[in-house]
Amino acid sequence: MQKFTTVTGIAVPLRRSNVDTDQIIPAVYLKRVTKTGFEDALFAAWRQDPDFVLNKPAYRGARVLVAGADFGTGSSREHAVWALRDYGFDVVLSPRFGDIFRGNSGKQGLLAGEISEADAETLWAVLESDPGLELTVDLVDRTVRVGDLTVSFEIDDYTRWRLLEGLDDIGLTLRDEARITEFESTREAWLPRTLPALSSPELSPQGR
């Protein structure tokens, strides 16, 4: 994963709350087995409306999305993050994120920064008054700057550190592998195992 420090780019005001992951990427695009090439799938249904904000030429090449509360709720599909990344977004700002989406973002180098409702309104007003305006998102000091305006955003310390360092989670965990092995030696014998597959008892109306 690449190190993330600051991003300067065009920001898109998305004045909608509860943007669930089915809106970010509809299920029909989840049939692919690759991790890239999802740019066409991002907001696929909404992009058919010529008035949808992403279709406005001023926002071409945007890198920052400023959305309403509860962005990324619903399905766990990481494809939502891949689609945002593939389209060119490095940052999503919202007053609140779906938990799984926020976790997925941090693993894929997409910054999900939490801003206040009031700051979201302020940023929308600024961006709408001058479509195509660039702003700077600074992960080091957790701020968004545009002209004279500076607002702060929240991101948990651990995710911030991993983004700044560009660290791979699995590699980090495997440094503790001895502790995992030690933990495994203490697990009770009766805990479920999927292997070998055990034959199910005779069928009955009760399902036993």
Place this chain on the structure above:
Amino acid sequence: MSNAAITGERPRTLAEKVWDKHLVARGEDGTPDLIYIDLHLVHEVTSPQAFDGLRVAGRPLRRPDLTIATEDHNTPTLHIDRPISDVTSRTQIETLRRNCAEFGVRLHSLGDIEQGIVHVVGPQLGLTQPGITVVCGDSHTSTHGAFGAMAFGIGTSEVEHVMATQTLPLKPFKTMAITVDGALRPGVSAKDIILAVIAKIGTGGGQGYVLEFRGSAIRSLSMEGRMTICNMSIEAGARAGMIAPDATTYDYLEGRAHAPRGQDWVDAVAYWETLATDDGAVFDAEVVLDADALEPFVTWGTNPGQGVSLSDTVPDPSAISDANERAAAERALEYMDLAAGTPMKQIRVDTVFLGSCTNSRVEDLRAAAEIIKGHSVADGVRMLVVPGSARVRIEAEAEGLDKIFTDFGAEWRFAGCSMCLGMNPDQLAPGERCASTSNRNFEGRQGKGGRTHLVSPLVAAATAIRGTLSSPWDLAADLAAGATSNTTANGEK
């Protein structure tokens, strides 16, 4: 007496106990805890990129014996004996089969009796047990919390992480008690409880929390009802939902293929008995709901929090004070093609979908079949019945439920996620309106332009008979008024 009172430890909640039991390493200086995962469920949609990641890094899958896969999201529910006609869908299924063979993962493919929706398969095999940790690349993994397991959905990066390490780095969740006391009236079910909870706390109300459902109404639910409730915890934004195990849980588990046996069973029950939240344990938040007052509940909008009692009307957005919520409600009504003030019961549907990981178990099918028996489906309405697993389908057929559904005029399909998310050909056409026992009424979820009302299996059945959103209470009223099923078939009285 509670466990904590005996041992003198700090009283803990169910969620805290399961968390503590799975701590591989406690995080320091803001780093997350490392949590051991007891059971990893895998399906075709969120796993291919994770298997690829292992291959690229040259890592093995650490514990195939704690991993199980099934085909569900992207499988057809008709002609499962033929090759899948959609090439990308077929490739995805074939990729799962290749990956499972390569990494030694047990897979239940189309045609296998244990194939089905991943959240139906785990419990039916007895793999889902109290006090364990369960993850899957699917948000509805919260279903398994009905057994007192800590179960939550993860993204594909985390799927790869679990495959490689059998652990996840996680920050502790907050805890929320949701207490539902009282007795549900006939015609009201678990689905109505959870829809009412989500309407009460909102789609973001559970964010960062594990919900623990408690109270007499929860205790009196079957395991199937408890699974329905925990399943939709995610729709309130929560990471997980949990219910402490009790005799109902043990009765469900005992004798299932992977449930402990003999002395193992005794040891396991002894552990399970320690799991309930201690007296005096403190939750970070508490919510209370009265089961006695609950009516059949339905959604009117495009998120699961936008719901009302069936006897109510479509709400008026102008009465909503919060500007963002008002805008969302206006947008939802436009998408749903509904006018404020319309009685919910006057809303006519085109399709009824009985299925999904929320409501596709034998008990759900039985409940719906009991209502529709002897009726026929309303004119112009199609009904799709999709069992949660191949085993559920066979069990239902052994009871003759399939015959009741097909006599009624419904379609009896093979197991899978089907129209819940519309990845396979089971989709709504643009503008089509559906009463659905699934979990999400998002825009376009069941098909582009499709309009979804979330309902219980009982409401789905009554709606299929009357053609308009209805509950068994309306059928009883029809009967009392001397109406026949024919004159009410169009929802006109």
